[in-house]
Amino acid sequence: MKIIDIRALKGPNYWSIKRHKLIVMRLDLEELEEFPSNKIDGFSERLRTLIPSLYDHRCSEGRPGGFFYRVEQGTWMGHIIEHIALEIQTLAGIEVGFGRTRGTGEYGVYNVVFAYQEERAGFHAAHCAVKIAQALVDGQAYDLQAQIATLNRLYEEDRLGPSTSAIVEACLQKDIPYIRLDTDSTVQLGYGARQKRIQATVTCQTSNMAVELAADKNETKRRLGSASIPVPLGEVIRTENDLQDVLRHLDFPLVVKPLDGNHGRGVTTDIRTVEALFNAFLMAKAQGEDVLVEQFAEGNDYRLLVIDYKLCAVAQRVPARVIGDGVSTIRRLVDEVNQDPRRGEGHVNLLTNIEIDEATINLLTEQNLTVDTVLPAGQELYLKKTANLSTGGTSVDVTDGVHPEIKAMAERTARIIGLDICGIDLIAKDISRPLKKSEAVIIEVNAGPGLRMHTHPSEGKPREVGKAVADMLFPIQTVGTSVGTPTDPKTEAPGRIPIIAITGTNGKTTTTRLTQHLVRQVGYTVGFTATEGIYIGDSLIEEGDCTGPLSALKILQEPSVDFAVLECARGGMLRSGLAFDRCDVGVVTNVAADHLGLRDINSVEDMARVKAIVAESVKREGYAVLNADNEYTYAMHHDLRCNIAFFSMDPTSERVVAHYRAGGLAAVYEDGFITIRRGDERIHVEHINNIPLAFEGKAPFMIENIMAAVLAVYCQNLPLALIARGLRSFVPSFENTPGRMNLFCFRNYCVLVDYAHNPHGLAALGEYIKQAGVARKVGILTGVGDRRDEDIVTIGRLAGSIFDEIIIRFDEDGRGRDKAEIADLITQGVRDVDKDKPIRVIPDELAALTYAIKNAQTATMIVHLSDQINRSVEIIREFKELEEQYELHPELLERA
Numbered sequence: 021m022k023i024i025d026i027r028a029l030k031g032p033n034y035w036s037i038k039r040h041k042l043i044v045m046r047l048d049l050e051e052l053e054e055f056p057s058n059k060i061d062g063f064s065e066r067l068r069t070l071i072p073s074l075y076d077h078r079c080s081e082g083r084p085g086g087f088f089y090r091v092e093q094g095t096w097m098g099h100i101i102e103h104i105a106l107e108i109q110t111l112a113g114i115e116v117g118f119g120r121t122r123g124t125g126e127y128g129v130y131n132v133v134f135a136y137q138e139e140r141a142g143f144h145a146a147h148c149a150v151k152i153a154q155a156l157v158d159g160q161a162y163d164l165q166a167q168i169a170t171l172n173r174l175y176e177e178d179r180l181g182p183s184t185s186a187i188v189e190a191c192l193q194k195d196i197p198y199i200r201l202d203t204d205s206t207v208q209l210g211y212g213a214r215q216k217r218i219q220a221t222v223t224c225q226t227s228n229m230a231v232e233l234a235a236d237k238n239e240t241k242r243r244l245g246s247a248s249i250p251v252p253l254g255e256v257i258r259t260e261n262d263l264q265d266v267l268r269h270l271d272f273p274l275v276v277k278p279l280d281g282n283h284g285r286g287v288t289t290d291i292r293t294v295e296a297l298f299n300a301f302l303m304a305k306a307q308g309e310d311v312l313v314e315q316f317a318e319g320n321d322y323r324l325l326v327i328d329y330k331l332c333a334v335a336q337r338v339p340a341r342v343i344g345d346g347v348s349t350i351r352r353l354v355d356e357v358n359q360d361p362r363r364g365e366g367h368v369n370l371l372t373n374i375e376i377d378e379a380t381i382n383l384l385t386e387q388n389l390t391v392d393t394v395l396p397a398g399q400e401l402y403l404k405k406t407a408n409l410s411t412g413g414t415s416v417d418v419t420d421g422v423h424p425e426i427k428a429m430a431e432r433t434a435r436i437i438g439l440d441i442c443g444i445d446l447i448a449k450d451i452s453r454p455l456k457k458s459e460a461v462i463i464e465v466n467a468g469p470g471l472r473m474h475t476h477p478s479e480g481k482p483r484e485v486g487k488a489v490a491d492m493l494f495p496i497q498t499v500g501t502s503v504g505t506p507t508d509p510k511t512e513a514p515g516r517i518p519i520i521a522i523t524g525t526n527g528k529t530t531t532t533r534l535t536q537h538l539v540r541q542v543g544y545t546v547g548f549t550a551t552e553g554i555y556i557g558d559s560l561i562e563e564g565d566c567t568g569p570l571s572a573l574k575i576l577q578e579p580s581v582d583f584a585v586l587e588c589a590r591g592g593m594l595r596s597g598l599a600f601d602r603c604d605v606g607v608v609t610n611v612a613a614d615h616l617g618l619r620d621i622n623s624v625e626d627m628a629r630v631k632a633i634v635a636e637s638v639k640r641e642g643y644a645v646l647n648a649d650n651e652y653t654y655a656m657h658h659d660l661r662c663n664i665a666f667f668s669m670d671p672t673s674e675r676v677v678a679h680y681r682a683g684g685l686a687a688v689y690e691d692g693f694i695t696i697r698r699g700d701e702r703i704h705v706e707h708i709n710n711i712p713l714a715f716e717g718k719a720p721f722m723i724e725n726i727m728a729a730v731l732a733v734y735c736q737n738l739p740l741a742l743i744a745r746g747l748r749s750f751v752p753s754f755e756n757t758p759g760r761m762n763l764f765c766f767r768n769y770c771v772l773v774d775y776a777h778n779p780h781g782l783a784a785l786g787e788y789i790k791q792a793g794v795a796r797k798v799g800i801l802t803g804v805g806d807r808r809d810e811d812i813v814t815i816g817r818l819a820g821s822i823f824d825e826i827i828i829r830f831d832e833d834g835r836g837r838d839k840a841e842i843a844d845l846i847t848q849g850v851r852d853v854d855k856d857k858p859i860r861v862i863p864d865e866l867a868a869l870t871y872a873i874k875n876a877q878t879a880t881m882i883v884h885l886s887d888q889i890n891r892s893v894e895i896i897r898e899f900k901e902l903e904e905q906y907e908l909h910p911e912l913l914e915r916a
Contacts, residue, residue, distance in 0.1 A: 105148075772882070
């Protein structure tokens with residue numbers, strides 16, 4: 021077996037609209053295609069022995085043991101590898117469950133698809149599953165536990181920590197999408213201008229001044245003390261000599277901590293001797309220049325979490341500890357505690373491993389103990405003086421028992437410091453008593469406090485503190501949904517901007533550009549992606565073919581964008597899925613034969629399933645805008661759960677008439693008008709003669725694009741008057757629609773530049789060319805090397821029926837096909853139509869264009885089907901400038 025290709029999908033995709041994180045592995049079974057599992061001696065038994073937990077996989081049998089039954093009866097190795105990949109992730113603590121295995125149409129080659137949570141772990145699971153299956157086939161041993169450990173490590177290294185996860189999960193519950201911005205804990209919540217960002221529990225709303233203040237423990241205490249909030253006495257020192265001065269003002273017991281430390285590093289509490297004070301000073305000094313020495317407060321250690329200046333959770337923190345059994349050493353007891361699956365390294369786990377460090381050794385020494393001491397059964401031993409979870413401590417939720425006076429003090433503290441998310445460390449005898457009786461003092465205020473002690477306390481009730489953060493960042497707002505009624509963008513769903521996604525075989529770029537132009541009439545800052553680049557408002561921020569998910573992500577991450585219009589091409593959807601979780605409007609212009617035979621899309625039906633990803637990703641109350649005149653796009657409506665809006669060139673179409681009479685939304689080309697229909701309502705949006713893009717009605721495919729764009733923005737509540745104004749002001753040109761029907765008129769001839777590169781596009785363009793009213797038509801064209809032979813031949817046939825003369829040129833990238841072969845296939849198609857049609861081969865595209873212009877006859881239209889749009893237009897404009905110079909100065913023409 022061998023892996024031909026492997027990729028990670030990250031959004032709605034060809035395999036699943038709801039399950040966004042999928043590994044797609046293209047697997048060649050090679051000789052194993054002839055050997056299903058029941059033909060491999062001992063395979064089933066070896067699989068059961070190695071991974072007995074696969075018994076829980078129900079498979080298509082729908083019962084426990086169903087998968088093993090399939091293996092015994094005989095199934096192919098791709099299917100088995102899918103289940104192994106899922107199960108080893110489960111054994112590594114990664115929750116996954118979705119998988120599919122499908123043939124590609126190529127002998128022995130399968131697409132093995134399965135869910136993942138973190139990309140590196142997903143890829144590792146894929147490679148491991150193949151190796152495991154091969155080892156089972158060969159009867160070789162395999163160290164499964166080592167690979168499961170590696171999977172777990174990769175997952176733990178890459179996944180969000182518990183605090184960040186709590187906020188992200190709460191936002192997902194509020195239907196707010198997220199984008200991970202780095203490999204650590206920086207996350208964007210929401211899209212575009214309505215996004216918020218967090219870094220763990222520091223938000224984009226957190227005051228930098230407040231963070232700086234909280235980091236300065238001494239100044240924090242001073243501010244709180246000035247506000248009559250109880251804090252312990254203390255002093256900041258830098259040298260060992262300063263310790264003597266401290267003892268003149270403070271009495272034992274004392275606490276020593278770095279002035280700007282965190283997570284309990286360098287902190288020593290309950291210091292009762294000069295020697296211990298000196299050692300504590302050295303530990304704190306190792307963490308920072310300034311050291312804070314303060315009076316030790318007797319009592320329990322509490323963490324109070326204040327979010328949006330409201331107390332949300334309180335946990336009593338218990339230092340790391342072990343309980344003796346009369347047999348085990350302290351070291352062994354620590355090892356046993358660390359076996360708790362909730363514990364791990366760092367802060368990604370619910371609990372942190374207990375480390376026997378210098379502070380632990382010192383604490384044991386004070387009690388005349390060592391790590392090799394055997395504790396009597398039942399004896400409890402604390403291993404740290406601080407109760408931080410980061411040093412192995414545990415937490416007990418006590419939120420419901422907090423006295424109102426302490427609650428009020430905590431909320432005052434957060435406001436005084438200015439932290440929107442504030443962790444307050446408090447020592448008190450009994451937090452359920454009034455402030456003075458509890459002898460409560462605040463010993464520290466923390467910016468970016470951890471949430472795991474509240475979301476997953478060792479004892480007590482978990483608190484939805486992630487939800488409190490989400491509610492602070494995204495207050496609930498009213499959502500407007502009435503079609504045709506203008507809405508303020510602020511009433512959109514929290515964290516979301518409107519998204520119109522556009523796909524199709526042809527017309528999607530023009531539809532995208534017109535749509536964004538219409539949206540801008542309302543005053544939105546529109547971000548859009550197209551074949552030529554990424555645009556933010558008027559600015560082109562990146563050139564190139566930007567119709568994939570990475571380009572769309574740049575729009576969704578842009579803080580200035582409050583409306584997104586995204587062209588979605590086939591390649592990006594197959595390679596990575598969509599960049600967004602859902603859209604408000606999904607447009608499918610048409611589906612026709614193009615790019616077939618690539619990435620296992622072998623038929624127009626397959627291609628329709630790819631394009632349908634956009635329609636299926638529309639939110640339930642949104643609209644899918646579909647071409648009712650195209651069989652493949654029309655058929656999509658049967659599988660959709662959102663609203664449907666059809667458009668059609670035929671106002672009498674039974675499909676469309678039945679739809680709008682039933683209350684559905686439609687657009688038709690009727691009596692020269694772009695007309696919206698619903699029930700008995702008929703709205704004339706604008707006459708075709710007033711819409712420059714319609715080319716006086718001579719380009720039906722452009723009218724289809726116009727109707728698609730009109731429906732898309734009408735569904736988004738744009739006023740009709742502004743839609744009509746936008747239609748009138750959108751002029752087809754190289755600037756507005758580069759490479760789409762760009763017409764340049766000379767004195768005796770004209771040049772039309774277009775991107776049409778497939779039979780469907782050329783046929784549509786041909787309808788306009790035939791009505792252009794010119795005496796002679798010259799076509800400059802090529803075939804795309806990675807298309808099927810029949811597609812290139814069809815291009816030739818169409819060219820033969822449209823043009824009087826044909827110039828064959830070639831793209832710079834032949835895409836794996838010999839240029840002479842492309843010329844032969846086009847010529848074959850032309851000769852099928854007209855054996856005497858003039859054909860000339862000029863390999864270089866720009867040279868071909870130059871030749872055609874220099875040899876243009878009167879009343880000729882040169883149709884340049886271009887791959888180099890920008891450079892071609894430059895050449896045409898150069899010729900245009902020469903012509904204008906000759907008209908102004910005829911003597912130049914005589915000299916020429």
